Amino acid sequence: MTTATINGSEVHVDAEGFLTDYDEWTEELAQVLAANIGIELTDEHWDVIRFLREDFPRQGETATIRRTSTVGGFDTKRLFVLFPKKPAKKMAYIAGLPKPRGCV
Amino acid sequence: MKRLLILGGGTAGTMAANRLRKRLDRAEWEITVVDQNEAHVYQPGNLFVPFGIYEPNDLVKPRRRFLPEGVELVLGEIDRVEPEDNRVVLADERVLAYDYLIIATGTSPRPDQTPGMLGPQWRKSIHEFYTLEGATALADTLADWQGGRMVVHIVDMPIKCPVAPLEFTFLADAFFTERAMRDRVELVFVTPLDGAFTKPIASKHLGGILEERGVSLESDFMVERIDADAKTLVSFDEREVPFDLLVTIPLNMGADYVARSGLGDDLNYVPVDKQTLLAKGYDNIFALGDASDIPTSKAGSVAHFSIELFEDNFISHIHGRPMTKLFDGHANCFIESGHGKGMLIDFNYDTEPLPGKYPLPGFGPFSLLRESEANHWGKMTFRWVYWNLLLTGKEMPFEPLMSMAGKEVEVHA
Structure with a gap:
């Protein structure tokens, strides 16, 4: 477990850069995470991200x-x-959630 | 008189019935098992049927033979569980009341869940091998197949025995090589995962073997539909994979009655506490084996290790004591790799499969994540072990909780 400074705030991330603390996520952070993987967030993106945040x-x-x-x-x-x-992975990354588990 | 009702007389249900019959007073407890038919299939054997290594008859025995005296077997289709009233209703309206319920009806391939899978090409150029009927039909097709493009395909995870699609591919490579027709077969492995397997280290080892055997890998492929006329897999992001012969692993789902009873998640698996297997929100319902949503392989090995611990937990629980034998997700699986060799993996919720030796550190006789003849013989011997030791709960030389002894851990600088 390491920390990274994203958009001026220090957050906990795993080896692949996924946030590991649910409460460190903010909507501003999501914009930056999305931009990191070349996605500009539209309302349609936000609907999905909000569902993931509420479901987790x-x-x-x-x-x-x-x-x-x-x-x-x-x-x-x-x-x-x-x-x-890779929608599952990208959605989780932007929503600040763990990578969906790959069941062995 | 109290009743323990076990839904499903497969690997998990049979093991639970055997172990608990020894522990529960016969004057006080009835044990009843419900299943829809009398045929207990040794499911790990299905893998070998398409290649003529096992015959279908080698793999089926009557369920009743593996249930001890003092356990009643009821044959019938389950319509629903009514958890508020502690009873199960069968399709023919028979009602079975229970004090404690074990759901052990596993998971099944569902070809109906992918558009285009069932149709005129089903069991002709579109096959599966997870059922005995499917494996037998594929054996017939392979017996006189002249070659072409064979695509081995996984619809979605989780699936029962997640190493079986890779094993099938390795065995197909060996089968065509032995028949001197490997040069007429193109082998393609199509998966929704981002590599050959779910966990990074095993994925690297297994992906390497695919490459060595000349199998191409199409990853991150989520199938939307099968175009049976054009013989093509079509993904949600509009990629197309053509095939002459498709061997698919359909979506796996828990039993439909679980959903009808309000006890399942979106794939009909029963949400449980992953250490005790007690259904969330209930105090008298457990889910064992593939039927639960625990985050590990759907495999008989998981059922076996977890039920060894569950046995003690169940006795504590019915006496109002806390359950203290917490399951860690331990499992191990032989992986048949063709040409008389195999591999073995050993893992749990937190530790991914690693290379090494098992069960004795440095000695084995089995090698973890490496091919050996001993592993192959372990796999072939397992059918005897299953019928004669495992189901009836006899002592086995493996510990239920995982050990790091014998595993090689790479130290990251």
């Missing part, structure tokens, strides 16, 4: 693509457009 404390883990679609009601195809190539 209830579930204790980051929503998968399937859960974001079936429970959150987002269209999977759109998720791939909004967060190209």
Whole structure:
């Protein structure tokens, strides 16, 4: 576990740069994280990010693509457009949540 | 008289019935197992059927044979659990009341969940090997297949026995090599993961073997649909993977009655405490084996190690004492790698599969994450171990909690 300074504030991150403390995330930070991976956040992005943020404390883990679609009601195809190539990973990164677990 | 009701007479349900029958007073406790049929399939064997290594008949025995005296087997389809009334209703309206309930109905491949999978090409050029019927149909296809592009494909995680798709690919490479037709087969491995496997170190080792065997890897592929006419997999981000022969691992889901009873998550798995397996929100319902949502492999090995601990926990729990045997997610799996060799992985919730020796440090006889003939023989012997030791709860020389002894840990500078 290391810390990184993003946008002037010090936050805890893992080896891949995912935030490790739920409460250190802010909306301003999300803008910077999104820009780091080449995404400019639109309202449509924010709807997804907010769903992930609300779902995490209830579930204790980051929503998968399937859960974001079936429970959150987002269209999977759109998720791939909004967060190209690796939506699950990118959504979690911007939302300041752990990378969705890969079950062994 | 109290009743323990166990839904599912597969690996987990059978082990739980055997272990708890020894521990619960017969004058005080009835144990009833419900399953929809009488056939207990040795599921790890399905992998070998397509290549003619096992015959379907080698893998099926009557469930009743593995349940001890004093355990009743009820055959019937489960319609729903009514947890508020502590009872289970079967499809034919029979009602089974319980004091404690164990959900052990596992997980199943669901080809109906991917558009285009079921259709005229199903079991012709589109196959699966996770059911005995599917594995048998694939054996028939492979017996006179003339070659082409074979695509091995995973719809989504988690799946039962997550190493099986890789093993299938290794065995296919060996099978075509032995038949002197490997040069007429293009092998492609398509996965929603970002590499060959879920965890980084094992993924690197296993990905290396794919490369050595000339298998190309298509990663981060989330299938949207199968175009059966064009024989093509289409992803949500509009990538296309053509095939002549598709061997897919359909989406895995828990039983539908779990969802109907309000006990499941979005994939019909029962949310449980991952250390005690007690269903969240209930004090008399446990979920064992693949049926729960614990964050580790869906595998008989997990069922085995967790149930060794669960046995003591259950006895404590019914007497109102705290459950103290906490499960760490320990599992190990043999990985058949073809040409008479295999590998072994050993891991838990927190420790990913690492190279080394198992179970005795430095000696083995099994090698972790490396190919050896001993590992292959371990895997082939396991069928006997399963029927004769594992199901009926006899002593095995493996500890339920994971040990770091014998594992090689890379020290990062």
